[in-house]
Amino acid sequence: MLFGPDTGFAMTGTDAATLASGSKMSYKINVPAAGTYNVWLLTKSTDFSGDSVHVGVDNAYRFTANGIHGVSGGQFKWANISGATGGIFGGAALTLTAGEHELNFWGREDGLSIDRIYLTTSGSTADPIWPPVQPQEPTASLSGPSTVKPGASFAVSLSLDEMIQTVYAEDITLSYDPEVFEYVSATGANDNIQIAGEDKGTAGEVRLIAANIGGVSGASTPVLNVTFKVKAGVHNKTGTIAAARAELGVTAAGTEIQAALSSKRIAVGSADVVVDKTALTTAIANAQSLHDAAVVGTQPGQYPQAAKDALQAAINSAKAVKDNASATQAEVDNAVTALSSAVNTFKATVVKEASADVNQDGRYSVGDLALVANHYGKDAGSADWTTAKKADMNNDGKIDIVDLAFVATKILK
Template identity: 60%
Template sequence: MRNVKKIVSLIMAAAISASIFIGVPPAVKAANDTNLKLWYKVEEASGTRLQDSSGNTAFKTLNTEVGVPVTDVTIALSMIQGSTVTLLATITPADASNKTVTFSSSNPEVVTVSEALYNPATGATSVKVKAMAEGNTVISATTSDGNKTAVFHITVVSSNEPAGPTAVLSVDNSVKPGSSFTVGVSLANMTQDVYAEDITLAYDADIFEYVNTSGANNNIQLVTEDKSTAGKVRLIAANIGGISGVDTPVLNTIFKVKTGVLNTSGTIAVTQAKLGVAPQGTVVEAALSSKSISISNSEVVVDKAALIAAITNAQNLYETAAIGTQPGQYPQAAKDVFGAAIRVAQAVKDNANATQIQVDNAVEALGSAEAIFKAAVIKVVSADLNKNGSIDVGDLAVAAYHYGKSSTSADWATAKMADMNGDDTIDIVDISYIASKILE
């Protein structure tokens, strides 16, 4: 089926403290007389002349109203799901000292507003409006000075096009005061193999506090996060083996309701979702989504969701970590310490009388223990000790020369290049490893 999709470009001039003229210049206004003739009102030096289509004229005073007076005006727009338009709010008078305008959507699951930008050259503030789902909403532009408001009604209709990739949020509609909760991030309608994500979440910083993020499974690794800006966190993840499909979980993000926040609601939204497709290396932008979350009542609970998630991730790493002296394996001592840290965290989780502070401290301690354990993995090192571009008997001779030395030896800075397994000792394991590489 062929789709014809119109690109809608709209600028709303919201003259917040003055009259709004829609499509008709202020000097010429159409009105109906008592005989239902169409009159045109024209201002002239001698007065205001009303002229009908037959050329008949009559003079009226400037303030004379003909027909039913106007009492209100509604600005409305129909958008296609997935499209974006720009709305522009202009404050009157032009020389107002405070031109700050705040935009909001009455239904952010249908339409989101973002990237509000003031232009000093025009004195106007623009905002991006994104149609997320079918439905209706009202966009409000409110001035900081005087609390003047202009509204814009938007209806979002289906595009009737095959759905593209979408970043979808899943979270409970209501959470308890002071509690931690998980926001799941999934990718829907993926027809290509996605190997990496660059996703930005925006949230109400006065209501929620960002805690941490982990991959939805062991093959999805959170590479880095940027939480330097209040109310925003950028998450970059890599997918080992790639993912695709109708609905695939990728990230589990933990948020917490700030202390003292009661009986209100806040929004968490995906404001950017870039997907890396391999092997081509192309970048695809996914459609965005948002969720409104209410904080229900004054009941204070100790929430262990973040601790449970941290223990699950740590246990998976512990169980899959191989002990040995080869690259990619872990020393037994490092695994023993990590296992003890997991047991301590588990004890806090199982303690019915644990306070929220104890739970939060256990999450932080287990995270530190996991980072230390990951750093203990035996690294892949080169057996080309003589740097001649190949592994040969010369390299074996270098290792044999340093045999028996350890980190306490005076020349360890030179000898440690023969420490193939990183155990701070040159022994038969290192000799055997180099010998095996000569045979490859």
């Protein structure tokens, strides 16, 4: 980019009309995260009368940098035009919001050449390394045991790595070898991560919808603990569990990005005679929590009394098998299946209402779930309830797991 030959021209005015009459170069930029950015230029000028430039964002003037660097020799060199050092006058850092912007340069004087433009939040005074090191995309990383016993249940942890934005929700599909493993259940890695929806209708796959209350970020953050079980009769085999799809809802605006994927190979050892009740114990605890939290009523998010009574009866039957020291593995497995069916039947009886298209983009997605998660815990007494109440799916005057589950149900359809 060259702002004309050195003719002595100077455009010192910075009002909109003056800038519109001069030479301008503009570049579309996508800012990954809000912050304060220094502007570096790889630039040269013919002499001291061509060493300045006006800078703006989205066609709005921000600052003028004058005396960018020594011009003797006319060689390209890096200069931080946001810094008021090294002879530069008037420089200023750019405060930018996340998302797409237009970076503008207006020629203040003739004779300035720009070869590279680099924006960074770093305060380093060292010349930039070109090309700059690009940040990695987030990765859905799996960790767990490398070897398990036949018939055993085991947990696989899913973490989000290299996050440069805050993630409020996940739409994760895990694939697994259905001849080797069975999916059992999933929970959030902590109390602020809620499993809002689950779809295990496809053999060898489970889709999990999760909301992160308050959001998660960082170099490596666990988000899901997923329990699998070795299928009956399987031994001396190796199977793979993989993150097949990972869509993330980021920022309070409900933006969606894709994460890189990973997999985990797990070997099943030699056969042992063992009755493993881990999955049954977990299923009973989850079902009891669901039952105890369910509210009887006719409002959206509530349940019929008869449905709640039926679920408790199924839980009691499963407890009887768990407490039976003579129960076979087949009986334990059948109890898990029966209780899972009862839980699904109970969930289907929830009173439904409202539109889950919270961000009004014409579809149900983790963008909608992220908006609800962003307002989690608020109620009619909150100061910003006028804004937050759009996330109240069942119109009960509060935003909780029932609202998250309602949106997740719509996403899974």
